[in-house]
Amino acid sequence: MTAVSVSLTVNGKPVSETVEARTLLVQLLRENLRLTGTHVGCDTSQCGACVVHVDGRSVKSCTLLAVQAEGAKVTTIEGLANGGKLHPMQEAFRENHGLQCGFCTPGMVMSAIDLVKHNPDPSEREVREWLEGNICRCTGYHNIVKSIRAGAAAMRGK
Amino acid sequence: MPDSGIGAAVRRKEDARFLTGRGTYTDDINRPGQTYAHILRSPHAHAKITKIDTAKALKVPGVIAIFTGADFAADKHGGLPCGWLVHSKDGSPMVEPPHPPLAVDRVRHVGDQVALIVAESRAAARDGAELVEVTYQELPAAVTIAEALKPGAPQVWEQAANNTCYDWQIGDPVAADAAFKGAFKVAKVDLVNNRLIPNAIEPRAAIGEYDVASDMHTLYTTSQNPHVIRLLMGAFVLGIPENKLRVVAPDVGGGFGSKIFHYAEEALVTWAAKKVGRPIKWTADRSESFMSDANGRDHVTHAELALDKDGKFLAFKVATKANLGAYLSTFAPCVPTYLYGTLLAGNYATPAIHCSVRAVFTHTVPVDAYRGAGRPEATYVIERVVEEAANVMGMDRAEIRRRNYVPRDKFPYQTPVALQYDIGDYHTTLDQALKASDYAGFAKRRDESKNAGKLRGLGIASYIEACGIAPSVVVGSLGARAGLYESAAVRVHPTGSVTVYTGSHSHGQGHETTFSQLVSSTLGVPIENVDIVHGDTDKIPFGMGTYGSRSLAVGGSAIFHAMQKVIAKGKKIAAHLLEAAEADIEFSNGEFRVAGTDKKKTLTEISLTAYVPHNYPKGLEPGLEEQSFYDPANFTYPAGTYVSEVEIDPETGTVTIARFTAADDFGRVINPMIVEGQVHGGIAQGVGQALLESCVYDAKSGQLLTGSYLDYTMPRADCLPSFTVGTNVTPCTHNPLGVKGCGEAGAIGTPACIMSAVLDALRPLGVKSLDMPATPEKIWRAIQDAKMPKAAE
Numbered sequence: 038m039t040a041v042s043v044s045l046t047v048n049g050k051p052v053s054e055t056v057e058a059r060t061l062l063v064q065l066l067r068e069n070l071r072l073t074g075t076h077v078g079c080d081t082s083q084c085g086a087c088v089v090h091v092d093g094r095s096v097k098s099c100t101l102l103a104v105q106a107e108g109a110k111v112t113t114i115e116g117l118a119n120g121g122k123l124h125p126m127q128e129a130f131r132e133n134h135g136l137q138c139g140f141c142t143p144g145m146v147m148s149a150i151d152l153v154k155h156n157p158d159p160s161e162r163e164v165r166e167w168l169e170g171n172i173c174r175c176t177g178y179h180n181i182v183k184s185i186r187a188g189a190a191a192m193r194g195k
Numbered sequence: 196m197p198d199s200g201i202g203a204a205v206r207r208k209e210d211a212r213f214l215t216g217r218g219t220y221t222d223d224i225n226r227p228g229q230t231y232a233h234i235l236r237s238p239h240a241h242a243k244i245t246k247i248d249t250a251k252a253l254k255v256p257g258v259i260a261i262f263t264g265a266d267f268a269a270d271k272h273g274g275l276p277c278g279w280l281v282h283s284k285d286g287s288p289m290v291e292p293p294h295p296p297l298a299v300d301r302v303r304h305v306g307d308q309v310a311l312i313v314a315e316s317r318a319a320a321r322d323g324a325e326l327v328e329v330t331y332q333e334l335p336a337a338v339t340i341a342e343a344l345k346p347g348a349p350q351v352w353e354q355a356a357n358n359t360c361y362d363w364q365i366g367d368p369v370a371a372d373a374a375f376k377g378a379f380k381v382a383k384v385d386l387v388n389n390r391l392i393p394n395a396i397e398p399r400a401a402i403g404e405y406d407v408a409s410d411m412h413t414l415y416t417t418s419q420n421p422h423v424i425r426l427l428m429g430a431f432v433l434g435i436p437e438n439k440l441r442v443v444a445p446d447v448g449g450g451f452g453s454k455i456f457h458y459a460e461e462a463l464v465t466w467a468a469k470k471v472g473r474p475i476k477w478t479a480d481r482s483e484s485f486m487s488d489a490n491g492r493d494h495v496t497h498a499e500l501a502l503d504k505d506g507k508f509l510a511f512k513v514a515t516k517a518n519l520g521a522y523l524s525t526f527a528p529c530v531p532t533y534l535y536g537t538l539l540a541g542n543y544a545t546p547a548i549h550c551s552v553r554a555v556f557t558h559t560v561p562v563d564a565y566r567g568a569g570r571p572e573a574t575y576v577i578e579r580v581v582e583e584a585a586n587v588m589g590m591d592r593a594e595i596r597r598r599n600y601v602p603r604d605k606f607p608y609q610t611p612v613a614l615q616y617d618i619g620d621y622h623t624t625l626d627q628a629l630k631a632s633d634y635a636g637f638a639k640r641r642d643e644s645k646n647a648g649k650l651r652g653l654g655i656a657s658y659i660e661a662c663g664i665a666p667s668v669v670v671g672s673l674g675a676r677a678g679l680y681e682s683a684a685v686r687v688h689p690t691g692s693v694t695v696y697t698g699s700h701s702h703g704q705g706h707e708t709t710f711s712q713l714v715s716s717t718l719g720v721p722i723e724n725v726d727i728v729h730g731d732t733d734k735i736p737f738g739m740g741t742y743g744s745r746s747l748a749v750g751g752s753a754i755f756h757a758m759q760k761v762i763a764k765g766k767k768i769a770a771h772l773l774e775a776a777e778a779d780i781e782f783s784n785g786e787f788r789v790a791g792t793d794k795k796k797t798l799t800e801i802s803l804t805a806y807v808p809h810n811y812p813k814g815l816e817p818g819l820e821e822q823s824f825y826d827p828a829n830f831t832y833p834a835g836t837y838v839s840e841v842e843i844d845p846e847t848g849t850v851t852i853a854r855f856t857a858a859d860d861f862g863r864v865i866n867p868m869i870v871e872g873q874v875h876g877g878i879a880q881g882v883g884q885a886l887l888e889s890c891v892y893d894a895k896s897g898q899l900l901t902g903s904y905l906d907y908t909m910p911r912a913d914c915l916p917s918f919t920v921g922t923n924v925t926p927c928t929h930n931p932l933g934v935k936g937c938g939e940a941g942a943i944g945t946p947a948c949i950m951s952a953v954l955d956a957l958r959p960l961g962v963k964s965l966d967m968p969a970t971p972e973k974i975w976r977a978i979q980d981a982k983m984p985k986a987a988e
Contacts, residue, residue, distance in 0.1 A: 074216015
């Protein structure tokens with residue numbers, strides 16, 4: 038199997054790895070870099086547990102080959118908190134019980150932050166529609182929606 | 196401590212790690228020297244294996260070893276055991292076929308395990324699997340209940356004539372028949388309880404490891420009950436004594452029942468790790484989950500309810516056929532029997548009940564407990580027939596329920612189907628739900644919908660469940676092959692912090708927070724000084740794990756009793772230090788006091804004394820650590836009423852849930868935020884069953900047609916509304932916490948509630964019955980069918 042090298046920035050740190058050409062970005066993150074906060078919940082790019090930011094956009098890291106991230110700036114859930122201080126969206130999920138088993142949570146948080154970038158004050162309906170690509174089996178989404186709207190308010194500085 | 200004690204919405208302790216990506220799920224663990232496994236699965240529903248050729252596959256770079264059913268059988272190990280024995284009505288035991296972890300000469304469902312490929316990487320293992328040559332002789336398959344019961348149907352097991360595992364009954368058929376003879380009206384329903392795939396978002400995974408020096412096996416696995424897995428796998432499958440087998444269930448990404456059971460992959464990686472001399476990790480991809488996780492539900496039922504002229508229920512008769520799949524999963528036999536037939540009284544004082552259940556083998560994935568397990572099926576049957584009863588009697592749907600509920604003053608209430616409800620107040624939760632949902636204002640909202648061209652329906656469903664599973668003596672007499680107590684050890688450290696070791700397992704329920712609140716408020720220790728340890732058989736006492744909404748009622752009660760032992764010992768030490776009689780020592784808010792005086796010692800002073808026993812009661816053991824095994828006296832009986840409103844577009848059949856209101860009685864509530872979250876999640880799964888989800892096999896070939904998230908419709912955020920939830924409290928009478936359990940309620944009450952609303956919306960068009968899931972297509976067809984002129988009516 039062809040080995041290729043890929044260089045990118047992950048959570049602000051430059052990394053270079055040699056991987057099989059067929060390696061997915063999520064595999065590079067989880068296996069090579071041991072950033073296991075990004076999860077794999079399906080094999081059809083439906084569940085969204087693997088959402089990370091690539092150059093500031095939310096991307097399902099199971100849909101991207103690692104080599105396609107060459108030169109990109111990738112942020113994972115591990116790169117969100119500033120020192121010991123949670124990102125406002127993480128804090129909103131904690132405060133509003135927006136997670137139960139925690140497995141879909143990293144993808145939800147990463148996806149939510151991208152939503153707020155596009156739409157600083159999303160309505161309940163807009164949040165629900167945005168989450169079309171993120172599946173949660175625990176919360177019934179009620180508290181996730183609440184968390185994201187609270188997180189958006191916090192990101193707006195309110 | 197009002198902000199962290201019982202009843203406070205304490206924010207969860209576990210969230211810090213989950214929100215920062217620092218949880219440790221099984222697939223996050225890598226062991227030194229680890230290899231990777233891929234399971235080759237059957238592409239056929241039913242076939243003979245005539246040959247397996249692994250020669251080419253073994254040449255694939257990175258492939259280390261390949262194991263087949265013959266290899267496993269050669270080691271003379273056992274098969275996957277079944278944990279519950281059900282007897283047929285004629286007294287004969289159920290048919291209990293073998294369940295080898297790897298198929299030996301025959302495969303019995305698509306996804307059945309055929310070979311284990313071990314390699315240096317996941318990719319290499321998969322490459323190897325593609326070159327394993329299996330020669331199958333395809334055989335006809337029995338896929339649906341109806342087909343499997345036809346004369347001459349393909350047989351799943353030779354020993355199970357007519358594909359029947361057992362033919363069970365409960366209740367009094369003579370009394371029920373007699374009551375029907377005097378009925379004023381009879382309400383009848385025929386319904387299907389659709390088959391579901393649990394779909395915890397974390398796929399199952401397992402890592403097996405063997406240490407030669409200590410002869411110790413370790414299994415990391417996505418389990419709700421590590422000790423149960425250790426017992427089943429160690430004693431029945433691989434013959435490993437407990438002291439040489441450690442099972443760790445670390446952070447687990449949702450279970451919903453599907454991670455209770457002992458699965459083949461757990462045994463295979465544990466067994467093969469010793470063979471290859473290196474740890475082996477197996478992680479399911481979602482496609483494998485779809486064809487190997489135990490499914491839920493899958494009943495076909497006919498039910499009849501006899502009523503008198505006042506709408507009082509006289510008798511209830513239920514005949515159900517339940518699909519068990521191809522093999523008996525761990526607790527499969529009890530789900531359509533003792534978790535279903537025993538619940539058919541529901542919230543009602545129906546004097547005579549009879550239920551028969553025929554359990555059927557088919558060439559499909561095994562069926563076992565899924566959130567609610569038997570109780571959603573029971574609730575659905577009861578509430579569908581109650582709705583039909585209101586219809587045939589021309590009565591208000593709330594009123595017919597109110598008239599038939601077990602009255603408040605009749606508890607404890609002995610049902611005709613074995614269970615004894617200790618306490619409840621169904622009238623109050625009904626009234627709460629009707630008020631919170633503005634039942635009175637529905638007619639106006641229906642008119643508004645009508646003006647907008649939409650059909651609006653209101654749904655009501657009451658439910659009861661038997662939780663806090665379960666009194667060991669009772670379940671033992673019903674066929675359980677295990678006790679269902681729970682364990683706890685409470686260790687007060689020398690300087691007064693506390694670690695609790697619980698047999699319960701948290702996979703989203705927030706035990707680390709709820710149990711800490713319980714400990715904090717009972718012992719008067721700050722909540723941050725309390726840690727909850729679960730999920731590792733090397734750390735926790737033997738315990739039964741988490742399912743059946745049992746963790747707080749059973750596991751929490753064990754913690755409570757262990758704490759009482761700690762307090763009792765502390766009183767002895769305090770009496771000695773304070774030179775008072777033990778009987779005069781009182782404990783509250785973390786302080787031992789001599790009653791009526793200001794003489795006191797803090798828990799920290801007592802714990803320090805216990806570990807540095809220089810000035811100490813004669814004959815008392817040092818240390819401050821106590822253990823308890825709590826075996827409940829009865830089940831707990833959470834109950835409630837849900838009200839929903841749906842709006843249907845008659846042009847497309849699309850359903851929108853406009854409102855959803857839940858009024859539940861879970862007994863005493865420790866953390867209302869967590870309880871509400873559990874209800875939300877259960878409601879969503881119930882909506883999934885009612886409107887979206889259905890496991891579909893091709894009825895002839897047995898191919899799984901809903902094998903991915905592109906085909907199996909999971910509830911997504913935009914399918915659901917926000918929910919209104921509330922509770923009423925009647926404290927459980929027989930556990931020390933007064934708690935009942937909240938994990939399954941939403942999934943139990945919701946399907947019936949949503950279908951009640953859908954049928955209410957469609958009834959004016961002449962639609963009388965509809966099976967779940969009520970998809971737009973099904974609704975649209977039902978509307979068109981109702982429009983057709985009826986030939987011979």
